[in-house]
Amino acid sequence: MRLSRYFMPTLREAPADAQIVSHQLMLRAGLIRQEAAGIYAWLPLGLKVLKKIEQVVREEMNRAGAVEILMPTLQLADLWRESGRYDDYGEEMLRIKDRHERDLLYGPTAEEVVTDIFRSYIKSYKDLPKNLYNIQWKFRDERRPRFGVMRGREFLMKDAYSFDIDEASARRSYNRMFLAYLNVYARLGLKAIPVRADTGPIGGDLSHEFIILAETGESEVFAHRDLVEMGAPGPDIDWDGDLQPLVEQRTRLYAASDEMHDQARFEAEAAEGDRMTARGIEVGHIFYFGEKYSKPMKALVTGPDGKDVPVQMGSYGVGVSRLVAAIIEASHDDAGIVWPDSVAPFGAAILNLRVGDAGCDAACEQAYKALTAAGVDPLYDDRDDRPGAKFAATDLVGIPWQLVVGPKGLADGVVELKRRATGERQSLPLDAALKAITG
């Protein structure tokens, strides 16, 4: 993409409304624009990142055996009356009437819809297990939206729903999601810690929140150091095999967010040198809730014994739009955003320091063609602007590689290659620089 034709409105100053660094940077880098409290338009750069995160989530869900569907944003109130949640949900639910005075709502989540879909097709234990997920916009009319897309009213969420014949099978479904989540966060360049979450009235140990580490995070996490170092299981595990040992490895060690933290237990379960306290952001939540919806909504399946039983369900959420902000919180510096390669809006930036100079123009065109052909998706800054402005804007938007082409370097037969994450620069011939980028 040539920057002269692109739409990337960067700002030198952050709008006063933005409080946290990710919100400020998202506005300054031209990723989003606020349309109303907690409601944002996604500008080209922000949309690219959002789509990349979405794709990582999708690939890992598919790998773990989940099947993608797309459910509507508008849902019938009647379904929610069946589950009993229509009256319970309160003011956070945006309620709408259509022209026939029929009660609708903008979905804050989709348990009811997915249960309705499930029950109308699946009747036998032989068709289980199933895991259906969708990546869709949700709306929760928060009393107080804040922190940009971190806590917006409208947000993009991946929500998966598992269906099993019994609790033992549901646990296997849960384990798959548990490990798939760790792989998602690892691919996004994040350190994620699974912490036990409150299961409420359902009880049990099948509920975890995933907290990614970021110095500016809003909540506090307490964890055994080994858990943080352990990392993700990787994509090559046997998804149909016994995942319990892998999950236990990662749930045995102490980990808690501030609301579940028990300092005495922490000290008992982890030696002083192993205790880590950090700040983090919640970016995922998985839990098993059994028959909570299947029973009132009569999602029944026939078991091997010929008896109908409510299907056992679990749900698994990832805040996709929130992750855009979370990644920035975890990865930025004074100059701007530092995107991990996996979600960067462009693979490399080409900076033409002297547009109109025949040598610079030719070298940039060559680089642009080569990187495009190699699938790097370069952003070519071909604007007639000063070098300083180009450096600042490129740092701000966080593109991983910067290929700097100027008359001084070209006179010596070199260009400059800068790695955004480390700030490391090297002068080298154009061909060598292109090779370094395409790896």
Next chain:
RNA sequence: CGGGGCGUAGCGCAGCCUGGUAGCGCAUCUGCUUUGGGAGCAGAGGGUCGCAGGUUCAAAUCCUGCCGCCCCGACCA
């Protein structure tokens, strides 16, 4: 939802107390000079001062109501 604050040019702000020609910086446009970390000079354009009433000869400024947005708290992907 309780408490607080703010709405003046695309962005950041001053002016309001004490009513009288709407201003500054950045951004934008033109010209010249510049060109390796958000340039300099000269000039230009852009605002029904959130909306609606009221007071007054006169309202960005004072009064009333409404709307929007932000912050702190309680609640959440």
